[in-house]
Amino acid sequence: MSEQANRTEISSLGEFKLIEQLTKNFELRNASSLKGIGDDAAVIDNSNKLTVVTTDMLVEGIHFDMMYSPLLHLGYKCIAVNVSDLLAMNAEPKQVTVSIAISNRYSVEAIEELYEGIYHACEYYGVDLIGGDTTSSLKGLIISVTAIGEANEDEIVYRTGAKDGDLICVSGDLGGAFLGLQLLEREKKIFLENPGIQPDLENKKHIVGRFLKPEARKDIVDAMRAQSIVPTAMIDISDGLSSEILHICNQSNCGAIIYENEIPIHPESYDQALIFNMDPTVCALNGGEDYELLFTIDPKHATAIAQIPNVSVIGKIVPQANGTFLKTKNDNLFKIQAQGWESFKQEN
């Protein structure tokens, strides 16, 4: 973790003063946020829209490592990954609550850095911090975020609506976050074995950034709305393309065919996979945490979707009986299986 010259102990402030200090710069931007921090609960006015709610927990040592996760980025990421879930419902993100459990290893300044990242993310995505909880932990930092959005009933996109013939689309590029994490883990190992060696992350900005500071694809959702495209099904890629396309197929009762040579892979990801002796396609299929959007659209939108930058059409929905397959560059068919990240580790 980032150590600072000025170190204020959290215990010297107490819970109420800490919350005050952390949240003093957060103003409410959305008219729907009637009451934010400072009462038993927050109050939201969604008038005639539906309320969309998601929640995610990030645990030190499981989801992030303070050796290479700057708190500023971590704060940003914990908001982005929740906003991503709302966007995957085609909802407009509006509010977040942030609860943290922190050990006394963290100073007030460290937690302020975390909240600076949270602030930037709230500003960028246009969401209000309306509540949370701050407590101590016996070990490490745990962050729990709940994000709340709104949408009209006919705008909401579930995982259930994909239909035979729909185009399968994905935003951005895949596998980068996974490869960035592998790289950070390798450099950490080298550093621990020989603290004199500086980490070599030159020309790796893309993949390292993909892991440390992912963006939720509000730009894609906004662009589709501008083009009047409502996906038939949508999900964000947190566990990997394989796992997510299977969720859509299972919940929509359909099959899918994904074309290997259409899967978007950044050159830096491609090169890094080869350096690690890994197949770039496998990294794109099974590497998680890219937080790109995977969605299906009616083929009538084929021309319109081509106008939107950073969207690739990577396959199509087929009848359920056909199954879910990857068609390789050599025209072989491989059955797609879920191999998402397994987060259940052993207690030390």
Place this chain on the structure above:
Amino acid sequence: MSEQANRTEISSLGEFKLIEQLTKNFELRNASSLKGIGDDAAVIDNSNKLTVVTTDMLVEGIHFDMMYSPLLHLGYKCIAVNVSDLLAMNAEPKQVTVSIAISNRYSVEAIEELYEGIYHACEYYGVDLIGGDTTSSLKGLIISVTAIGEANEDEIVYRTGAKDGDLICVSGDLGGAFLGLQLLEREKKIFLENPGIQPDLENKKHIVGRFLKPEARKDIVDAMRAQSIVPTAMIDISDGLSSEILHICNQSNCGAIIYENEIPIHPESYDQALIFNMDPTVCALNGGEDYELLFTIDPKHATAIAQIPNVSVIGKIVPQANGTFLKTKNDNLFKIQAQGWESFKQEN
């Protein structure tokens, strides 16, 4: 923690199967819960009502001790304390999300016991489990709950509306949870020093229950609604009466006078305080986690409030310049100061 003959490792199930197993018995009861678990986010239809949101985090070793906290009660409590916050806004609890981080010390059976408690609480308070996150922790169990309710705009009660002359009321009795915890801590210490000695909790059911399985006072909020009483300010007692009355006074720009002999203390709490050489009134003022409601009402409701069981009028609101005081049984005045529980401890 409760060890069982049948122990299934969480890692043997994986995250998706675990969630499926834990949530299979939860059905959606509220018409407003359009979509629960199973997509990127849940969807709520509050039609023309406001949405009220609160969140709380419970951390093993800080908020509970597996030596004496049955998982069934813990599950119930984590819902009750969040529901309590919604009730303190005079809102109707409708949905909850539950996120847990668990170490591999916990078996699937143990987590099922936790969810059984969550289930009972959801059933009792009429709320739907609509989402959450399940991940591993490096140490212990962390539970983060977000509760969502609804209310008409003119029903919502903030901490800000107390006015000079208002009656100060409290539900139930105070200090019991604090004394129950002290007792459990004492028995734990004795047990650790001499495992042969069985804990002596005879005739202590009230105070032990107050700590282990608090109830949110939905009955009081419902009874007031039936009598058309809308409090001018309300808060739930999580940090202690002193701390909470000061919140109301600070946020309502008023003072208060609390009459010591009107503070409701259960005989069991009273006796236990004396056994511990503590002042029962101090326990009631500064002991937290009773989750009773503290509220102020217009004096015109004096007769109506007297009809509601388990409500005590303990004081009145005075002008801010008068300050916030306790009037003792001997007619002395003591300035009330916040001495809530301090939850920031040292990392081991």
